[in-house]
Amino acid sequence: xxxxxxxxxxxxxxxxxxxxxxxxxxxxxxxxxxxxxxxxxxxxxxxxxxxxxxxxxxxxxxxxxxxxxxxxxxxxxxxxxxxxxxxxxxxxxxxxxxxxxxxxxxxxxxxxxxxxxxxxxxxxxxxxxxxxxxxxxxxxxxxxxxxxxxxxxxxxxxxxxxxxxxxxxxxxxxxxxxxxxxxxxxxxxxxxxxxxxxxxxxxxxxxxxxxxxxxxxxxxxxxxxxxxxxxxxxxxxxxxxxxxxxxxxxxxxxxxxxxxxxxxxxxxxxxxxxxxxxxxxxxxxxxxxxxxxxxxxxxxxxxxxxxxxxxxxxxxxxxxxxxxxxxxxxxxxxxxxxxxxxxxxxxxxxxxxxxxxxxxxxxxxxxxxxxxxxxxxxxxxxxxxxxxxxxxxxxxxxxxxxxxxxxxxxxxxxxxxxxxxxxxxxxxxxxxxxxxxxxxxxxxxxxxxxxxxxxxxxxxxxxxxxxxxxxxxxxxxxxxxxxxxxxxxxxxxxxxxxxxxxxxxxxxxxxxxxxxxxxxxxxxxxxxxx
Amino acid sequence: xxxxxxxxxxxxxxxxxxxxxxxxxxxxxxxxxxxxxxxxxxxxxxxxxxxxxxxxxxxxxxxxxxxxxxxxxxxxxxxxxxxxxxxxxxxxxxxxxxxxxxxxxxxxxxxxxxxxxxxxxxxxxx
Numbered sequence: 292x293x294x295x296x297x298x299x300x301x302x303x304x305x306x307x308x309x310x311x312x313x314x315x316x317x318x319x320x321x322x323x324x325x326x327x328x329x330x331x332x333x334x335x336x337x338x339x340x341x342x343x344x345x346x347x348x349x350x351x352x353x354x355x356x357x358x359x360x361x362x363x364x365x366x367x368x369x370x371x372x373x374x375x376x377x378x379x380x381x382x383x384x385x386x387x388x389x390x391x392x393x394x395x396x397x398x399x400x401x402x403x404x405x406x407x408x409x410x411x412x413x414x415x416x417x418x419x420x421x422x423x424x425x426x427x428x429x430x431x432x433x434x435x436x437x438x439x440x441x442x443x444x445x446x447x448x449x450x451x452x453x454x455x456x457x458x459x460x461x462x463x464x465x466x467x468x469x470x471x472x473x474x475x476x477x478x479x480x481x482x483x484x485x486x487x488x489x490x491x492x493x494x495x496x497x498x499x500x501x502x503x504x505x506x507x508x509x510x511x512x513x514x515x516x517x518x519x520x521x522x523x524x525x526x527x528x529x530x531x532x533x534x535x536x537x538x539x540x541x542x543x544x545x546x547x548x549x550x551x552x553x554x555x556x557x558x559x560x561x562x563x564x565x566x567x568x569x570x571x572x573x574x575x576x577x578x579x580x581x582x583x584x585x586x587x588x589x590x591x592x593x594x595x596x597x598x599x600x601x602x603x604x605x606x607x608x609x610x611x612x613x614x615x616x617x618x619x620x621x622x623x624x625x626x627x628x629x630x631x632x633x634x635x636x637x638x639x640x641x642x643x644x645x646x647x648x649x650x651x652x653x654x655x656x657x658x659x660x661x662x663x664x665x666x667x668x669x670x671x672x673x674x675x676x677x678x679x680x681x682x683x684x685x686x687x688x689x690x691x692x693x694x695x696x697x698x699x700x701x702x703x704x705x706x707x708x709x710x711x712x713x714x715x716x717x718x719x720x721x722x723x724x725x726x727x728x729x730x731x732x733x734x735x736x737x738x739x740x741x742x743x744x745x746x747x748x749x750x751x752x753x754x755x756x757x758x759x760x761x762x763x764x765x766x767x768x769x770x771x772x773x774x775x776x777x778x779x780x781x782x783x784x785x786x787x788x789x790x791x792x793x794x795x796x797x798x799x800x801x802x803x804x805x806x807x808x809x810x811x812x813x814x815x816x817x818x819x820x821x
Numbered sequence: 822x823x824x825x826x827x828x829x830x831x832x833x834x835x836x837x838x839x840x841x842x843x844x845x846x847x848x849x850x851x852x853x854x855x856x857x858x859x860x861x862x863x864x865x866x867x868x869x870x871x872x873x874x875x876x877x878x879x880x881x882x883x884x885x886x887x888x889x890x891x892x893x894x895x896x897x898x899x900x901x902x903x904x905x906x907x908x909x910x911x912x913x914x915x916x917x918x919x920x921x922x923x924x925x926x927x928x929x930x931x932x933x934x935x936x937x938x939x940x941x942x943x944x945x946x947x
Contacts, residue, residue, distance in 0.1 A: 380833075380834035380835065380836075380885060381834065383834075384834050384861070386834075392834065392863065393834075394890060395833070395887040395889075395890035395891070396833065396834050396885065396887055399885060399886055399887065400885055400886065464836075467836075467838075467839070468836050468837075469835075469836020469837070469838060469860045469861070470836050508839070509839055510839060599934075600933050600934035601934060633933070633934075634913060634915070634933040634934070635886075635913075635915075636886075709839075709842045709843075709846070710846065712839050712842065712843050713842070713843045713846035713847065716843045716847075716937060717847075717937075720936060720937060720938060743915055746886060817859040817860055819857055819858070819859045821841075821842040821845040821846060821855075821857050
């Protein structure tokens with residue numbers, strides 16, 4: 292390789308200069324277009340941030356529902372406009388707080404949820420018509436979405452108008468993050484149950500947020516991040532269409548979650564090229580009539596993968612750049628990892644700095660003044676097209692192998708990504724991939740005490756007491772009936788949402804409902820590979 | 822010389838497996854014999870596996886912050902079965918917990934930010 296050649300992480304070669312000629316030769320005029328117009332390269336809305344700035348939605352939640360409730364009120368008071376709920380690992384994997392496997396985990400990496408009562412505590416006094424709530428939940432998403440809807444109804448909100456997002460992207464959990472529960476095909480069936488139910492009953496809610504984020508964090512390059520996410524989104528779409536719902540009835544409610552770290556311009560070209568590609572896929576492959584169906588609505592946040600434990604304050608600077616990338620790429624929602632996130636759940640101080648980073652960008656930098664400020668740049672437009680083509684090619688490679696669901700079930704994609712993660716790590720260790728403070732500009736760090744987010748054992752005990760109390764007070768016969776109904780519906784291959792909603796209303800627990808489903812569906816057996 | 826057989830395990834509910842797999846790749850490249858358990862194994866399952874594959878050493882990868890609880894469980898399980906197999910821990914481990922983990926009985930604990938090279942070198946000198 293010629294030393295002077297420059298390549299992006301995705302493998303695209305970068306010229307020392309881009310001119311009008313590159314633009315004219317490579318980018319059809321219609322592909323750039325106008326904001327709010329197909330193919331939406333310049334943004335999905337005509338006025339973008341002039342009309343509505345990006346939503347700031349930090350990931351938060353810990354300990355008991357009471358603690359999380361306090362935290363949410365604090366965040367709203369501080370100007371956060373959306374909430375993103377973090378759940379603890381037992382909740383994410385469908386276990387109750389009193390399960391043996393949950394020892395030491397209750398309320399540790401997020402909020403503990405066992406029954407509807409916990410949701411009633413968390414969202415008390417929060418105006419769900421104004422604050423949109425995102426639930427970061429996948430394996431047990433059907434239970435938590437059911438709880439959210441039941442809670443909203445109980446508090447007097449009309450679910451027809453309810454907005455918000457459930458992550459509910461199980462396929463990526465098999466690639467990274469790992470909170471799968473059921474076998475792959477049954478897992479996809481449950482995702483589609485939620486999409487189908489919401490399309491009919493909760494039409495403004497986003498029932499899935501397809502995540503390139505975790506795929507990238509697991510070792511994928513930016514092109515693979517988008518390609519795999521789009522293949523996964525298509526898998527959900529194809530299954531939903533089989534239920535007799537038309538593309539325009541649900542495509543506009545699909546949302547995406549993407550990662551930002553690495554080369555500044557590569558990320559921006561990735562987003563602009565992807566927005567156009569997604570619009571083309573929905574219109575050309577699925578014959579959507581509605582423009583909104585073609586929108587790539589996204590949360591694009593600073594990725595933890597770019598942050599380092601070494602010289603952690605540097606992460607504040609990195610995250611500010613990530614925020615700028617996100618805004619220049621026309622994101623709908625933004626979140627940043629906090630500077631201490633490489634080694635702990637964010638402390639309050641670190642979380643506040645992240646929030647302020649986004650607010651400074653929003654209120655001081657004039658980022659909202661004009662739409663798509665980079666539009667027309669020789670470099671950005673040429674590379675947006677090259678990224679679009681590269682992602683399209685990567686998708687074609689996956690589709691040529693069969694389909695993504697099968698490839699994930701067989702562990703093929705995971706294996707390829709894992710090998711890349713190793714190569715990247717090796718590149719950092721050998722100094723080929725520069726990381727300031729890690730492999731260059733290293734400082735002998737003075738010994739200091741790093742502040743960690745505390746874990747309170749007594750709060751876990753409190754959660755256990757609450758759970759015990761509810762189990763004693765609820766109508767246990769009713770709970771059994773509801774669980775039987777879930778099993779029956781699962782056997783009959785019916786949409787499980789209605790029976791799960793009835794069960795959560797009867798205060799059945801996350802673990803009980805998940806176990807009922809496991810009885811019919813079985814459990815995923817992980818393919819061991821590395 | 823016999824190749825060292827290393828069992829890498831993911832105990833608890835934590836699904837972060839990028840690190841453990843990167844380490845597995847590096848160890849294989851250095852000629853070690855590596856077996857990986859996959860995610861969400863109980864300590865009992867990990868010890869069963871270690872016996873089953875005749876592992877020379879167990880490595881636990883824990884990123885959720887539950888390392889103290891899980892290390893105590895491993896120590897108890899090994900005692901219960903009278904096993905003297907050496908074990909180490911890596912993942913998201915605060916510096917200040919390294920000594921605590923060793924006090925429980927680990928032969929080594931590698932805190933957050935440890936380079937792959939350091940861990941590989943550790944195995945090389947065993």
